[in-house]
Amino acid sequence: NAGVTQTPKFQVLKTGQSMTLQCAQDMNHEYMSWYRQDPGMGLRLIHYSVGAGITDQGEVPNGYNVSRSTTEDFPLRLLSAAPSQTSVYFCASSYGTSYEQYFGPGTRLTVT
Amino acid sequence: SQKIEQNSEALNIQEGKTATLTCNYTNYSPAYLQWYRQDPGRGPVFLLLIRENEKEKRKERLKVTFDTTLKQSLFHITASQPADSATYLCALAGQAGTALIFGKGTTLSVSS
Numbered sequence: 136n137a138g139v140t141q142t143p144k145f146q147v148l149k150t151g152q153s154m155t156l157q158c159a160q161d162m163n164h165e166y167m168s169w170y171r172q173d174p175g176m177g178l179r180l181i182h183y184s185v186g187a188g189i190t191d192q193g194e195v196p197n198g199y200n201v202s203r204s205t206t207e208d209f210p211l212r213l214l215s216a217a218p219s220q221t222s223v224y225f226c227a228s229s230y231g232t233s234y235e236q237y238f239g240p241g242t243r244l245t246v247t
Numbered sequence: 248s249q250k251i252e253q254n255s256e257a258l259n260i261q262e263g264k265t266a267t268l269t270c271n272y273t274n275y276s277p278a279y280l281q282w283y284r285q286d287p288g289r290g291p292v293f294l295l296l297i298r299e300n301e302k303e304k305r306k307e308r309l310k311v312t313f314d315t316t317l318k319q320s321l322f323h324i325t326a327s328q329p330a331d332s333a334t335y336l337c338a339l340a341g342q343a344g345t346a347l348i349f350g351k352g353t354t355l356s357v358s359s
Binding site: 175177235238 | 351
C-alpha cells in the first residue's frame with residue numbers, strides 16, 4: 136500500500152499560471168479532501184468529495200477547482216495562481232468522516 | 248458560523264507531567280471528534296476518535312474526553328516524553344456526508 140500520494144512535493148508558480156496538484160490513494164476510500172495550511176491558521180478545508188462524481192466546497196474554495204472521476208484520484212486545480220495561494224497543501228482520504236483520515240506528505244506551493 | 252478553538256497556541260511542560268490540551272467549539276453539534284498529531288514538515292497523523300455518545304476514550308498514554316454540554320474536548324498525554332513534542336490538532340465532523348473541520352492546533356513542547 137502506497138497510502139496517499141501527492142505530487143509534486145514542491146512547486147513555484149508565477150502569478151496567473153495554472154497548475155494541478157495530484158492526489159491519489161490506493162485504499163479504496165470514498166472520502167477525499169484537500170486542505171491548505173498556513174502559519175497560525177491551522178488546516179483549512181478547500182474542497183471535499185464523498186465519492187466518485189460528488190464534490191463539495193469547504194471553507195476556502197475560491198480560486199480552486201476539483202473533480203472526482205475515479206475513487207482513487209482527487210486532483211486540485213489552481214485556475215490562475217495568486218500570491219495568496221502560497222501555502223502547504225495536504226490531501227487526505229478515509230472511509231468517511233467518522234473514520235481516521237490518512238494524509239499525504241503535502242505539496243509546498245510558492246506563488247511569486 | 249462553525250468555530251473551533253484550541254486554547255493555547257503553545258504549551259510547555261516538563262517530562263513526566265501530564266499535558267492537557269483543550270478543544271472548544273461553537274455553532275456546531277459534531278457527531279465525531281478526532282485528534283491528530285503533526286510533526287514539522289509532515290502531514291497530520293490520526294491519534295484518537297470519540298463519538299458524541301462517548302464520554303471518554305483511552306489509548307496507551309492518551310486520553311480524550313468529550314463533553315457535548317460544555318462543547319469541549321480535553322486531550323491528555325500522561326507521563327509525557329520529549330518525543331511527544333509536536334502540534335496537536337482537533338477535528339470535528341457531523342453525520343455522514345459532512346466535512347471534517349480542523350482547529351488551529353496547539354504546539355506542545357516537553358522538556359527533559
